[in-house]
Amino acid sequence: MPYPAPFRPFGVPETNDPDVQDDPKIELENDDLWKTFHKIGTEMVITKTGRRIFPAYKAKISGLDKKSKYILLLDIVPCDDCRYKFHNGKWMVAGKADPEMPKRMYIHPDSPCTGEQWMQKPVSFHKLKLTNNISDKSGAAILNSMHKYQPRIHLVRASDLLRMAYSPNKTFVFEETQFIAVTAYQNEKITQLKIDHNPFAKGFRENGGGRGKK
C-alpha cells in the first residue's frame, strides 16, 4: 500500500476509554460510477475559485462504537513524482513533478459526531473544492495541474479536534478515486461521462434540450 497510515491505529490500548470496541470499515457509496471513470482515466477540473469533484465522494461507514465520537477527514495527496501530459489519446509521464503545496485536511463539517450518526446514512464530501490558486483562503484543496492525486479518508475516534493528534485512527484509500488534475478536460470520453452523470451539466446533454456538443 503506497499510502502510509499517518495515525495511530485502532486497537491500541486507550488510556481514556479502554472499554470501547470498534472495527471501522468504509466503502464507497457510488463505487460503480467511480470505477467507470477510473477505467478511462479520471480528470478533475481545478480553477482559481475552486471546482467540486465529480463523482461526489460518498462513504458508507460501519463498525463504529455507537456512543463514541468520531472525526472524519479527507485529504488529497500526490500519487507519484511525475508530471503528466495527454498525448495521442493517452496520459503519459512528461517529466518530474512540480513542487507541492503543503496539503490541507478537509474536516467533514459534521465532525465530531457519534458513531451512530456516522453510520446512519452515507457521508458526502460534495462541498470539497479543488483549486490551483496557491493563495486560496476558502479551504479548497490546492493541487498542481497535470499531476495525479489520491484522495484519502481518515477516521479518528476523538470527541474534540484538540485531541485528534493523540487518538486512535484509521486511513482508507480507494484507488478508483485517483484522478489527474486539469484546467480543461483532455479526454473527451471523460467530458462526456461528466455531462452524462453530473446533474449540473444537464444542459450539455443531447437529449436534454441543451445545445449539444458542437
Add this chain to the structure above:
Amino acid sequence: MPYPAPFRPFGVPETNDPDVQDDPKIELENDDLWKTFHKIGTEMVITKTGRRIFPAYKAKISGLDKKSKYILLLDIVPCDDCRYKFHNGKWMVAGKADPEMPKRMYIHPDSPCTGEQWMQKPVSFHKLKLTNNISDKSGAAILNSMHKYQPRIHLVRASDLLRMAYSPNKTFVFEETQFIAVTAYQNEKITQLKIDHNPFAKGFRENGGGRGKK
C-alpha cells in the same frame, strides 16, 4: 515522496482557566431594518416545512477573549400569555395563549469556536426556520400562530457542548426583534416591507418586472 504531516499540533487553550478576561457585547448588524419592521409590527410566516425569518438575525460580537472558545445559541420565547388577532388594521389581544411546545435551542453551526473568529465578522442565523408543525424533525423553531415571540441570543464560554451547562454565559435580548407568528401576513405594510427588502421576493416588486400586487 514524503507525504505531508496530516496534523499540525494545535495550541491548546484552556477555557476553564479562571484567568480568562472577557466582557461580551452584542449588537445587531442590521438594527435599522429591524426597527423599521418593529415600528409597524413585525410578522413572521410559519409553515409546515419551515420558513426563514426576515430580516435575518445578524449579530456583531465584541469583548470576547480571543483564544477562548465560545458557543452561540438562539432561542425564541413567548413575549406574553396572550393570543392576538389583527382587527381594523391593528393587533389586539384576543384571549389567552395556547399551550407552548418546549422551546428548542438553535446552536449556531460554527459553535464552538474561538472568540477571535466570532468577533471577526458578523454572525448570521439566516438558516434558522420557523414552523407550526409540532412533529418537525428538521430543527426549526416550533411556534404558535397569532402569538408574540422574542428571539434571544445566548453566549457561553465553553469548549464543548457537554460542558455548556456549567459554563459562564450571558443572554442578549433585542426588543426590536419581537414578532407575531402568522400563517399568512395580516398587515399589508409588513408584506410590502418584506417585498421591498427580501431579495427572494424581488419578483413581487413593482419596478422589478414582477407581476405587481394585483
Add this chain to the structure above:
DNA sequence: ATCTTTCCCACCTAGGTGTGAACC
C-alpha cells in the same frame, strides 16, 4: 506553432419568496 490557463456565458440544480385559490 503548441500547449495550458483564464474568463464569460447559457444552462442547469437547489431552494427561498409572496400569491391566490382552495380548504377547514
Add this chain to the structure above:
DNA sequence: ATGGTTCACACCTAGGTGGGAAAG
C-alpha cells in the same frame, strides 16, 4: 359567514456545469 391554514405556482437568489474564445 368568518377567519385561519395549506398548497401549487411563477419568480426570484445562489451557485455548480462545460463550451469556446481569448490570453498567456
